[in-house]
Amino acid sequence: MAESETSNIREPLPAPAKERRFSAQAIAELEEIASHYPERKAACLPALWIAQREYEGYLPPPAIQEVADRLGLSYAEVEGVATFYTMYNLRKRGRHHLEVCTCLTCAVKGAYEVVHRLEKELGIHVGQTTADGEFTLSEAECLDFCGAATVMQVGDKYFTQLTPENVKQVIDQLRNSADYTPTKLADSLVKLLIPGSSETGGGSFAPKDLVNPAGPML
Numbered sequence: 001m002a003e004s005e006t007s008n009i010r011e012p013l014p015a016p017a018k019e020r021r022f023s024a025q026a027i028a029e030l031e032e033i034a035s036h037y038p039e040r041k042a043a044c045l046p047a048l049w050i051a052q053r054e055y056e057g058y059l060p061p062p063a064i065q066e067v068a069d070r071l072g073l074s075y076a077e078v079e080g081v082a083t084f085y086t087m088y089n090l091r092k093r094g095r096h097h098l099e100v101c102t103c104l105t106c107a108v109k110g111a112y113e114v115v116h117r118l119e120k121e122l123g124i125h126v127g128q129t130t131a132d133g134e135f136t137l138s139e140a141e142c143l144d145f146c147g148a149a150t151v152m153q154v155g156d157k158y159f160t161q162l163t164p165e166n167v168k169q170v171i172d173q174l175r176n177s178a179d180y181t182p183t184k185l186a187d188s189l190v191k192l193l194i195p196g197s198s199e200t201g202g203g204s205f206a207p208k209d210l211v212n213p214a215g216p217m218l
């Protein structure tokens with residue numbers, strides 16, 4: 001199957017030349033996480049989050065090779081994991097990756113109207129990135145916050161109760177933010193996995209990570 005420019009899927013690639021981008025802090029994080037498992041291969045998912053942060057928000061072949069080398073795995077084993085989970089980016093994303101939930105509750109509450117308004121505002125379709133590299137637009141499966149539909153994840157933040165009328169204000173807010181959200185999300189997830197390094201711990205979102213342009217949550 002030919003590669004699609006808009007998809008997160010790419011053809012399997014041969015193992016690349018070795019590259020090392022893990023910082024001393026990243027290596028320490030990986031070793032701390034791996035120490036909690038009986039086998040190093042069990043740390044593959046967290047290691048890929050570390051790699052996604054260290055490699056500018058996505059996993060090019062050298063990132064997969066570095067994870068394989070650091071965990072004593074083959075390139076194919078790590079690539080098999082990275083290509084299975086959609087939260088790992090196999091292609092470079094925009095500075096803000098907009099992931100709009102279009103599952104049942106959000107769809108009933110108008111998620112596709114929100115998606116179409118975003119397409120119009122940004123001049124792109126789902127699966128594409130704006131020419132200035134600022135935004136990538138994707139559909140997402142249920143984000144587990146159905147009571148506040150329509151929900152959109154952007155990095156480590158959830159935007160809730162979205163409507164075609166209030167998404168423009170979200171886009172403006174994101175344009176003015178200095179964050180590079182794909183790496184920010186990866187960093188937040190790595191910190192959740194290291195005991196004592198996150199204020200929430202245990203994988204939950206803190207209230208500050210929820211943004212509701214509709215006003216106070218109903």
Ligand code: FES
Pocket residue numbers: 101102103104105106107141142143144145146147149151
């Ligand atoms: S259906 Fe959208 S968050 Fe669950």
